[in-house]
Amino acid sequence: MVRPQDRKFVSADPDKCVGCVVCEYACSLTNEKTFNPTKSRIRALRMGPLNNIAVACRHCEEPACVAACPRDALSQEENTGIINVDEEACDGCTWCISACQFGAMMMHPQKKVVFTCNSCKDQEDGPQCVKWCPEEALTFVTAQQLAQKSRISAVRNLFQEAKE
Amino acid sequence: MYGYAGKVLYIDLNTGKTWVEPLNQEYAKKYVGGIGLGMRLWLDNSKAGVDPLSPDNPLVLSIGPISGTVFPTAGNGHSFVAKSPATFGIGEAVAHGTFGSELKRAGYDAVIFKGSSEKPVYLWLDDDSVQLMDASHLLGKSPSETEDIIKQDLGDYYVRVAAIGLAGEKLSRIACIINEKTRAAGRTGMGAVMGSKNLKAIAVRGTNDIRVAKPTEFIEMVKEFHERMKGPAAQKYRTLGTSENILVHNALQCMPTRNYNNAHFENAKKVSGEYLNEKFVVKIIGCSSCAMRCEHEVVVPEGPYKGTLTRMEYETLWAMGPYCGIDELDAIVKGMELCNYYGIDAISAGVVVAFAMDCYENGLLSTKDFDGLEANFGNSEALIQILEKIGTRTGIGNILAEGVRIAAQKIGKGAEKLAQHIKGLEVTGYDLRCLKTAALGFAVSFRGADHNRHGAYAFDVKGKVDRLKAEKGRGKLVRDMEDIYALIDSLIVCKFSRGTYYKGLVDMATLYTLVTGIEMTAEELKKSGERINTVARLINIREGLGRKDDTLPWKVLNLPIPDDGPVKGAYVTLDELNLLLDDYYQSRGWNSNGIPTKMKLEELNMNALLKIVEEKLEV
Numbered sequence: 001m002v003r004p005q006d007r008k009f010v011s012a013d014p015d016k017c018v019g020c021v022v023c024e025y026a027c028s029l030t031n032e033k034t035f036n037p038t039k040s041r042i043r044a045l046r047m048g049p050l051n052n053i054a055v056a057c058r059h060c061e062e063p064a065c066v067a068a069c070p071r072d073a074l075s076q077e078e079n080t081g082i083i084n085v086d087e088e089a090c091d092g093c094t095w096c097i098s099a100c101q102f103g104a105m106m107m108h109p110q111k112k113v114v115f116t117c118n119s120c121k122d123q124e125d126g127p128q129c130v131k132w133c134p135e136e137a138l139t140f141v142t143a144q145q146l147a148q149k150s151r152i153s154a155v156r157n158l159f160q161e162a163k164e
Numbered sequence: 165m166y167g168y169a170g171k172v173l174y175i176d177l178n179t180g181k182t183w184v185e186p187l188n189q190e191y192a193k194k195y196v197g198g199i200g201l202g203m204r205l206w207l208d209n210s211k212a213g214v215d216p217l218s219p220d221n222p223l224v225l226s227i228g229p230i231s232g233t234v235f236p237t238a239g240n241g242h243s244f245v246a247k248s249p250a251t252f253g254i255g256e257a258v259a260h261g262t263f264g265s266e267l268k269r270a271g272y273d274a275v276i277f278k279g280s281s282e283k284p285v286y287l288w289l290d291d292d293s294v295q296l297m298d299a300s301h302l303l304g305k306s307p308s309e310t311e312d313i314i315k316q317d318l319g320d321y322y323v324r325v326a327a328i329g330l331a332g333e334k335l336s337r338i339a340c341i342i343n344e345k346t347r348a349a350g351r352t353g354m355g356a357v358m359g360s361k362n363l364k365a366i367a368v369r370g371t372n373d374i375r376v377a378k379p380t381e382f383i384e385m386v387k388e389f390h391e392r393m394k395g396p397a398a399q400k401y402r403t404l405g406t407s408e409n410i411l412v413h414n415a416l417q418c419m420p421t422r423n424y425n426n427a428h429f430e431n432a433k434k435v436s437g438e439y440l441n442e443k444f445v446v447k448i449i450g451c452s453s454c455a456m457r458c459e460h461e462v463v464v465p466e467g468p469y470k471g472t473l474t475r476m477e478y479e480t481l482w483a484m485g486p487y488c489g490i491d492e493l494d495a496i497v498k499g500m501e502l503c504n505y506y507g508i509d510a511i512s513a514g515v516v517v518a519f520a521m522d523c524y525e526n527g528l529l530s531t532k533d534f535d536g537l538e539a540n541f542g543n544s545e546a547l548i549q550i551l552e553k554i555g556t557r558t559g560i561g562n563i564l565a566e567g568v569r570i571a572a573q574k575i576g577k578g579a580e581k582l583a584q585h586i587k588g589l590e591v592t593g594y595d596l597r598c599l600k601t602a603a604l605g606f607a608v609s610f611r612g613a614d615h616n617r618h619g620a621y622a623f624d625v626k627g628k629v630d631r632l633k634a635e636k637g638r639g640k641l642v643r644d645m646e647d648i649y650a651l652i653d654s655l656i657v658c659k660f661s662r663g664t665y666y667k668g669l670v671d672m673a674t675l676y677t678l679v680t681g682i683e684m685t686a687e688e689l690k691k692s693g694e695r696i697n698t699v700a701r702l703i704n705i706r707e708g709l710g711r712k713d714d715t716l717p718w719k720v721l722n723l724p725i726p727d728d729g730p731v732k733g734a735y736v737t738l739d740e741l742n743l744l745l746d747d748y749y750q751s752r753g754w755n756s757n758g759i760p761t762k763m764k765l766e767e768l769n770m771n772a773l774l775k776i777v778e779e780k781l782e783v
Contacts, residue, residue, distance in 0.1 A: 018457050020450035021262070025234035029383070034373035035233050036269065045321075049346055049461045049473065050447050109371050134236075134390060134455040 004061050005144045007081035010042060010117060010127050012054040016137035019044055019052035023129035023138060030120055030128040038109050041117040042129050042138075054138065056129070057083060057104040057117035065096035065105050065116070074114075082121060087113045166377035167229035167680035168192055172205070173272045173294065175287065177361050178219065178279030182294045187273050193682055193692075194769065197228030197273065199256045200654035200696035202245030203703060205274055206254070207773075212706045216249035216353075217335055217360040219280035225267070225366065226275075228656040229680050232268030232374035233382075236389050238675070239453035240265050241656030242326075242343075248352040249337045249360075250512075250567050251587040251612045253704040253713075255352030258653050259326075262452040263343040266324040269370025277361055286314065286327075286365035291372065299364035304330055306505045307342035307365075314367050327365035328355040329507025334557045335359050336565035338512035338590070342504060346459065346475040347451075350509040352589060352611050353567070377681025385678060389664055393455040397663030401458035402448065406478035407437030409593070410486070416625060417731045418595040419482065422489040422541045423518040424584050424719040427595040428727045431491035440476060440493060451658075458660050462497055469498040476500060479615075482593035483514020488521060489541030499547050506555030512567060515590035517550045519568045520560065522582045528575055533560050584717040587612035587709065596720045598731035599624040600634045604744040605642045607714045608758075610700035616659065618645040632731065634740035639747035647693030654696055669693075695768045697752075698760050702776045711758040714745055755781065 024040035032039045042056035059081030066074045066083065073089035074096060076082070083105075090113040096105045097114065108115045119140070120127045130138045141149075168187055175182045195204045202224040209222045224245040230238035242264035248255025267275070270289050277287075284299040297317075302310050310327040326343035332355030339355030340348045358364075376382045392398070400408060413419035414432040421429040433439065443465060450457035464472040474497055484490065484499040503510035523529040524539040531538060539546045553561025563571045568590055572583035584591045589612025596603040605620030606613050615621055620642045624631035629638070651672060652659055665671040669686035676684045704713075715721075716736055724735045749756060753764035759777050766774075 018448065018450040020454045020457065021452050022234065022236075022455065025239075025453060029234065032373075033379075034375060035239075036371070036373045038269075038371045039373075046344075046449075049449055049459070049475070050463075052449060132390075134393070134450075135457070 002079045004081070006142050007059050008119065008140050008142050009059045009081065010056040010119070010130060011058075011139055011141050011146060013137045013139070014051070014053045016135045017044070017052045017054055018135055018137070019046040020134065022132050022134055023054050026128045026132035030123065031118075041106075041115060043103070043106070054129070055102050055104060058102060059083070064099040064101070068095040068099035070095060080119060080121065082118050083116050084118075085114055085116070087111065090114055165680070166375055167233075168197070169268055169271045169273045171272050173275045173289075174278065175275065175294070175296075176278050177281040177285070177296070177363065180296055192229070192273075194695055195699070196651065196654035196676070196692050196696070197231075198226055198241065198243045198654035198656040199245060199258065200650060200692065200699070201274060202226035202243050202256065203254055203696070203699050205276060206245050206247075207699065207703055209276055209278065210247065213708070214247055216247040216252060216255075217356060219278075219361065221247045221357060221360070223277040223354070223357050223361060223363075224274060225277070227264045227267055227273060228654060230655055230657070230675065232265045233376055233679060234453050235382075235386055235675065235679070236393055236453055236455035237451070237658035237661040238655060240451045241658065242267060242349075243653060243656060244341055244349045244354040246354060246357040247707065248589070248611065249335070249356045250353040250569075250589050253587060253612070253707050253709045254610055254700050255354060255357070256611060256653070257340065257349035257351045257354050258656060259341070259343055259347045259349040260451045260658055261324075261344040261347040263324040263326050263368065264656070265452050266368045266370045268374060269372050270368050271370065271372055275366075277363060280360060281362040284362050284364050286367060287363065288318065289366065289368045291370060302364045303333060306330075307507050308345040308504065310365050311345065314365060318367065320369060323367050323369050325365055325367045327507075328358050329505060329555070331506045331508045331555055331565065332356055332359035333364070334565070336508060336554065336557065337567040337570065338509045338516065338554075338565065339507055340509045342507055346504065348504070348509065350511065351614060355507050376679045378678045382678040385675065390455045392664040392666070393661065398456045398661065401456055401660045404437045404441055405448070405458060405460040407440050407460070407476060407481050409478040410436045410481065411438065412625070413593065417725065417727055417729050418598050418625065419486055419593060420584075420591065420595045421486045423487065423522040423582060424591075424595070424717065424723065425522070426727050427598060427725045427731060428729070429486035429489075429491075432486065434491040435481060435485040435493050435496065437478070440481070444476070444493065444497065454658070456658075456661060464494045464497050467494050469494045472498050472501050474501040474504060479593050480510035480514065483511045484517065484547060487514050487593070488518045488547055490544050490547055491542070492544045495544035495547060499551055502548065502551045502555060508555060511592055512590040513551060513554060515584060516554065516564050516568055516571065517547055519571065519582055519584065520550055520564055521546065523575060523579055526582065528577050528579050528582075529560065535559050581718045581722070584719060585613055586715065586717060587713050589613045591717055594621045595725070596716060597725050597736060598734040599631050600736060600740070600744070601629055601631065601638045601641055603716060603720065603736050603741075604638050604748055605645070607716055607741065607745065608642065608748055610697065610704055613717070616649065618642055618649055619659075620645050632734055634736065634744050636743070636747045638744055639749070639751040642748055643751045646697050647690055650696040651689060651693040654692070691768060695770060698764070698768060698770060699773065701754075701758070701760060702773050705759060705780065706776050711745065714758060716741060
């Protein structure tokens, strides 16, 4: 039994992300065997030249997408937090898309059902976007690790001498 | 097809009629894509002697076979081709970003715009759907504003947009086409051609899959190039960026300064890449599928231009800085932002401003001509004001917006001597008086004065040849570089990545084959490079250009470098130029008038185009 704070998801560091969308290509290649960002489970967004970030499913506790689904097509794996889509049950009503605050739930352009990040669970070496990211901006982390990382940088900023 | 989308979209702006034709497979292999394919298609769709700003000058938007794949830098470029309103020969300009890959996913290798729309329109290309949309609410808007409004109108943030600004609408011959706010298809006035068609923007959304012929080997090659791009071949672009060249060129005294009055700028340190990176650069971002990243985003930290945000590269920094005698980096950055705002090529813009300043200092233009402005070299306020005038075509800006060649004709009084251009295209940041391999490359470049058609400066700058000497053998050096550069712009890969192709053409041929499934050798690809340069030459000949136009700016031929140092006194004599041209034509298999011979055309399987030069060869 994995504790909730130990579940891993893909997170982007906005300071490092440059908007190159290599993650989108890696994802669509791995999961759809094609080059097509519109079939990627992670999407990069550039708001003006300076603000770049890639967003994927964060495997929330109490996932709003699962709660919103009127057909019980979505379920969360207990150990990993991954949201599974029952493609037979999903009718593409998009309630889950409305419910997700991160825009991590998306409509598949051809299958007409929703899809989201599965952490590349079938891949031995984990999420391929993380592996491919040229800037090492993506990490496969737990909530615990993210919080620690933020604390460390906050403390570093506070105590300038601790830098390096 | 693999790699190629297999379709060419035609749009008749006169009638609003659109149709699709299959991509000519022979063209695909022979001209690769990008500018090569674009120029070949332009030739088929145009008549000799066409006025560049008339509806009869088609505008071709083309991408390469690698576009839309994950191959680093190769997946994201696009090119525009048309007769240039600046050179009256073939014009072309390439830009990167995400626009090109989106066009491939929409399912096209090229889009050909014919005619001219009665009302302002923009093209909305949504996979198979092709619509001409009303653009009257976009008139006068900058490319960046246009992009934002179109995304809003269409309700999709991920739509990719290439647009012209006010300068393009007003047919400025130095107008460019900008995509994603900071990426410009800058040179040869393609923005004016777009403006002449009343076409404000092109918006694209593509959702189709891109397939490659040999995916497993292709991915291995991608991984290999990701590693190479972390290494020394791309280091410059990841760190200081091209603006590193300021101090390098200055030390070599090959940085044209104050409109070619000097070759060295005494205040270079104040506008150096080092200083820019230390004080102004806030982030380096990348294009779609790139594993390098080069785009240095700068923000002015303080002073009157505080908060100005733009991309900065060597050429544009040089043009509006040292070339205008200006050592205030914040004003140069502001100038760059203005160029993007109005949609003008910042290289040409800087050279035009320097020309105007030179005219002012020589008494050919007065304070009155500048509406009270003292337009001396080094006056940063004058730079900003003149750029505003050029962008809006007001006052003296109306003449300057024509580029230096036509502006000089209009000003008269010997202003031609101060107009530093080749074939009507403004010079770039390499002092040709002391870089004689580059001088040849610039002289013969089919799009006019430009470093990006050959990169021949590298031999001079890196000391591989005696840069002050004009000698036989330089022709072949330039020819080979031209062929590679034409391929780079046709595949389309990024020029900044050229060093990562350790085996050069062999690597490029492998990439082409893995993506398209069409067998290609390095030798065949080299021949395609030669063919692309030759078709450009044929177009220029058809449009009336020839040996007389393969020349150098007046100051390069007449004003020796005055600065103390190892290159003092250097310039290019007419004898030297002729020697270089003869050597180049010979290495190309062209006759002494610079016309490709029948034998050469047959060798390149270009017999169908022999008719263009047949009469000229008989004389």
